[in-house]
Amino acid sequence: MENVKRPKIVVRPPGPKAKKFIERDGKVMSQSLTRTSPLVGVDESGVWVKDIDGNIFMDLGSGIAVTNVGHKHPKVVEAIKRQSDKLIFLNSCDYFTLPQVELAERLCQVTPGNFEKRVFMGNSGAEAVEAALKIAQWHTRNFYVIGFIGGFHGRTMGSLQLTTTSVGARRHFKGMMQGVFHVPYAYCYRCPFKQEYPDCGMWCVNYIEEIMLKKVIPPDDLACMVVEPIQGAAGYIVPPDDYLPALAKLCKKNGIIFVDDEVQSGFCRTGKWFACEHSEVEPDIITVSKAIAGGLPCGAAIARKELMDWDPGAHENTLGGSPVVCEAALAVLDILKEEKLDKNAEQVGGFLLKRFREMAESHEIIGDVRGKGLMIGIEFVKDRRTKEYATEFRNKLLDEAFERGLMLLAAGPTSLRLAPPLVLTKEQAEVALEIFEESLKKVEKGSP
Ligand SMILES: Cc1ncc(COP(=O)(O)O)c(C=O)c1O
Numbered sequence: 001m002e003n004v005k006r007p008k009i010v011v012r013p014p015g016p017k018a019k020k021f022i023e024r025d026g027k028v029m030s031q032s033l034t035r036t037s038p039l040v041g042v043d044e045s046g047v048w049v050k051d052i053d054g055n056i057f058m059d060l061g062s063g064i065a066v067t068n069v070g071h072k073h074p075k076v077v078e079a080i081k082r083q084s085d086k087l088i089f090l091n092s093c094d095y096f097t098l099p100q101v102e103l104a105e106r107l108c109q110v111t112p113g114n115f116e117k118r119v120f121m122g123n124s125g126a127e128a129v130e131a132a133l134k135i136a137q138w139h140t141r142n143f144y145v146i147g148f149i150g151g152f153h154g155r156t157m158g159s160l161q162l163t164t165t166s167v168g169a170r171r172h173f174k175g176m177m178q179g180v181f182h183v184p185y186a187y188c189y190r191c192p193f194k195q196e197y198p199d200c201g202m203w204c205v206n207y208i209e210e211i212m213l214k215k216v217i218p219p220d221d222l223a224c225m226v227v228e229p230i231q232g233a234a235g236y237i238v239p240p241d242d243y244l245p246a247l248a249k250l251c252k253k254n255g256i257i258f259v260d261d262e263v264q265s266g267f268c269r270t271g272k273w274f275a276c277e278h279s280e281v282e283p284d285i286i287t288v289s290k291a292i293a294g295g296l297p298c299g300a301a302i303a304r305k306e307l308m309d310w311d312p313g314a315h316e317n318t319l320g321g322s323p324v325v326c327e328a329a330l331a332v333l334d335i336l337k338e339e340k341l342d343k344n345a346e347q348v349g350g351f352l353l354k355r356f357r358e359m360a361e362s363h364e365i366i367g368d369v370r371g372k373g374l375m376i377g378i379e380f381v382k383d384r385r386t387k388e389y390a391t392e393f394r395n396k397l398l399d400e401a402f403e404r405g406l407m408l409l410a411a412g413p414t415s416l417r418l419a420p421p422l423v424l425t426k427e428q429a430e431v432a433l434e435i436f437e438e439s440l441k442k443v444e445k446g447s448p
Contacts, residue, residue: 001045001056006431007405008056014038015053036409037402044071047421047428049407057402058432060420061409065232065264065375068291069335070423076294079331083324090323092121093316099326106333107302110273113282116305121298121321125263125289126154128299129226131315132285133158133177135303136224136257138310144217145177146208146225146256148185149192150412152233153226153261162226165233165412181217183208185231186239189368189379190387197240205246209254219254224285229275232264235412236377238370241279248281257307259285263299264375267291268336268422271346271373278372293329341422345373348424352376355433363440365390376418377411389414393443400439406432 014022018040039057043050049057049071062068069076083099090097104119111117120131137143147153147162154163157175164170164182184192186204193203213219229244231237244260251258260283265275267288272278274286284307289299298321336342353371356378360366367381367390380390380397391414398408398416411417420432 001043001048001050004045004048004056005427007058007435009403009405010054013051013053013055013403014040015051015055017052021052036398037407039402039407046070047424055405057405057407058420058428058435059407060418060432061407062291062419062421063295064290064409065269065419066290066295068267068269068341068422069294069332069339070421071295073294073331073335075331075335076328079327080296080324083327087323089319091318092321093318097321097323097326099323099330100321103321103326103329104300106330107288107300110333111286111288111302112274112277112280113304115282117302118305118308120301120303120308120315121326122300122317123297123319124154124299125261125287126156126159126299127317127320128263128287128289128301129153129159129162129261130156131299131301132226132259132261132287132303133223134315135285135301135307135310136259138314139307140223140257142221142223144179144181144222146212146217146222147180147182148227148231149182150185150187150231150234150237151182151226151228151261152231153228153263181212183212185227185234185237186243187231187234187237188240189237189370202240202243202246205243205250208247209250213254219256222254222256224257224259225251226259226261228261228265229278229281230265230270230372230375232417233411235379235415236371236375236417237412238372238377244276244279244281248283251284257284259283259287261287263287263289264419267332268342268345269373269375269419271342271349273336273342275372275375292332293325294332296325296328298325298329336422339423342373344424345422348426348429349373349376351426352418352429352433355429359433359437359440363444365393365440365444371418374418374420374422374424377415378418379412379415381414396443396446397439400443401436404435404439406435406439 040052108117153159158177161180285303356369368379382388
């Protein structure tokens with residue numbers, strides 16, 4: 001697929017082979033998986049994914065911000081093969097391995113904060129968040145947590161208590177961990193307090209201090225605050241630049257551990273290695289996953305050394321930080337640096353953001369375009385004044401673009417999230433824009 005310049009649709013997706021396979025899938029796989037598009041992938045390279053019928057798609061989602069270095073990067077493949085020939089597995093709760101320590105050292109270096117840190121490795125974003133929650137509870141002996149409405153932090157019983165993107169993820173589940181207090185996020189396009197930035201004086205932050213900490217939950221009963229620097233699953237909601245520093249300051253003042261969930265925004269996605277670096281915030285704990293190992297399962301919580309003061313046996317797992325995964329992650333860190341993918345995300349992301357904003361001028365259905373680097377959200381509304389959700393339109397657009405060879409992801413009730421591999425070139429971005437607008441016009445024409 002090296003010479004591919006545009007998506008190539010040889011048979012309208014889902015083609016006959018895909019249809020057959022999806023039928024098989026339906027007979028054995030859990031129905032809880034949502035499945036955005038009927039794509040059965042068999043091969044990949046860079047920004048391209050080939051399906052079982054021979055169609056080639058341009059991936060604008062990276063499997064939700066996972067394939068940051070591009071699909072099947074040769075250096076990741078090489079690292080996996082090299083390590084597989086030596087040592088595939090030794091469990092880190094009982095023994096030591098070289099790649100794990102090397103990865104932990106590198107994670108301490110690349111994450112913000114010029115202080116000593118410690119790393120706990122798991123296999124997913126949710127596990128990274130669980131680790132952060134447990135670190136904070138252990139250290140403070142406190143139980144309560146502040147989370148944010150619209151936040152997504154995973155679906156395991158602990159992390160789910162923080163997740164409030166939709167009730168569908170929470171219905172019927174009563175987690176072991178109770179005691180999360182949710183506060184509104186700085187979603188300025190739909191301000192929950194019906195105010196306007198900057199005249200609001202960031203009331204959403206003051207609200208935490210003036211109302212929550214004075215009337216609802218004493219700060220010294222809190223284990224931590226957990227926040228996404230850009231809300232992901234809620235629709236790539238970018239808060240004002242001074243929001244994260246204001247939250248960090250509030251936490252510091254009140255002795256609250258500040259947990260920055262960079263599972264989706266980390267590893268150069270936003271044009272910086274971590275999104276919190278845009279506002280020079282140094283979190284007490286950072287959670288990472290997704291892009292870290294190029295698609296292999298890995299997650300980590302990186303904390304100030306003094307916070308990870310728990311006893312042996314307080315928290316561990318079997319598969320976390322296994323050698324092949326860590327070697328893949330080390331290759332990812334090298335590639336991000338060598339290929340300057342933070343810069344590419346900034347440049348190509350800036351270009352896309354500008355062009356989508358221009359597109360919004362002639363398409364009323366686009367209510368808001370926002371983003372940082374290659375983390376771009378487009379929100380659709382039936383009416384720009386009332387901001388009524390245009391969910392059906394968004395879904396049709398996603399399907400229309402898919403049929404033309406673009407892989408897009410929905411987020412929140414009425415947004416699309418664009419998170420292409422960070423190797424996306426400007427020329428490829430042009431192709432994406434052209435197909436996107438073509439699809440948009442088609443759906444606009446077809447809509448009542
Ligand atoms: C910010 C954030 N935290 C945590 C998670 C959970 O990660 P995982 O799906 O790997 O458990 C996600 C997943 O989308 C996420 O976006």
